[in-house]
Amino acid sequence: MKQEKINRAFPSLMKLRDINLPVKKARAIYKMYVAVEGAYEFALGEEKKYLNEFNGTVAGDGSINFKTTEECMAFKDKFEELVASEVELEIEPVTISESDIGDQMLTPGDIYNLEGFVIFE
Secondary structure, three states, X not given: OEHHHHHHHHHHHHHHHOOOOOHHHHHHHHHHHHHHHHHHHHHHXXXXXXXXXXXXXXXXXXXEEOOOHHHHHHHHHHHHXXXXXXXXXXXXXXEEOHHHHOOOOOOHHHHHHOEOOEXXX
């Protein structure tokens, strides 16, 4: 699985983690969350290393500034390599139905982000 897919799924998986589910499904989501969290945190740490290596600073609005264009391009290349990398992640997709979720909400974006992690019925 590509790191980019993990990075995209993690925030939506955090939302799903906080939804009340039947015990078996909640346990399966928990196991998946723990596995994905490890890969996500690793990538986040690598991104921080790249920022330091290429003198990047994060502004208050979340944008990243570099001293030179060369450092910006070098960071971009390393970051793109990171998100394109394959991660060994053994997960078992969890099937969740509308009756499992009840009146709790997920966005269409969450459903897209969780593709391959959750099967929605």
